[in-house]
Amino acid sequence: MAELIVTALQLPTLGMNTTRLEFYLKQAQQRGADVMLLAEYVLNHFFKEFATMSSAMVKEQTRKHTELLRSLAQKYNIIFIAPIVVSKKDGYHKMIAKISPQNTRYYEQQILLPYAHWNEKKFFANPVKSLQTPMMFNIKGFKVMVMAGFELHFDYFWQKVTEKKVDLVLLPTASTFDSHNRWREIIKTKAFLHGCFVLRANRLGEYSDAEVKWKFYGDTMLVSPEGEVEMMLEDKESMLVEVIDKREVLEHRKAWGFEKELYLRGE
Secondary structure, eight states: OOEEEEEEEEOSOOTTOOHHHHHHHHHHHHTTOOEEEOOTTSSSOOGGGGGGSOHHHHHHHHHHHHHHHHHHHHHHTOEEEEEEEEEETTEEEEEEEEEOSSOEEEEEOSSOOEETTEEHHHHSOOOOOOOOOOOEEEETTEEEEEOOGGGGGOHHHHHHHHHTTOSEEEEEEOOBTTOHHHHHHHHHHHHHHHTOEEEEEEOEEEEEOSSOEEEEEOOOEEEOTTSOEEEEOOSSSEEEEEEEEHHHHHHHHHHHOHHHHHHHTTO
């Protein structure tokens, strides 16, 4: 039965320093890693910091890291899933790049945070339009879906997980404040209800504005189809590497039969 070795990096923003990235990649290669997930705002700074950065600097940061990941993907024969900010004529777009040894694809985040204290929807130029199926790909017998962090909260994306028989959801996030328990419980529940593994990478670091300090707390984790946390990092820079087995997905679906009940009702 198919097995996949997945890894997630728990880091603050890299800036232009790339030596740490290759340090972890060498370790991942020794473990035979197939896919490496990075958190939101690791390749680029947190979006609120853009006010003090020139657009040219943001663009250069994106260009440099994209080229670096393409080179490293070939060197280490690994697939990167990495959130990245892309500059276009109408402004910044919040994207997730899938960078493999063969090519690069992009998924444009479809729903962004719209809140007064954290208004990505206003800041970024991502269009507001009808929802589309997120980026998916197949690797070593696994069907994988890429889901942006805030999109976790919307049933549309999880319906696609069931509909497309997704085995693994890759979830890059930038969670902060006191949301640890909420995120843990939502991820565990979604993994169980939809019969899939969920690999979440959450960033580290701090950002302070005039009123509050934003502390990004880590909690990078792998959750099984049974809704169990198989491995979780705490609040320090580190890397998660785990083997996942397709049998766990198939056994869960057979035992609980959620999909079968929907199928019998024409769903």
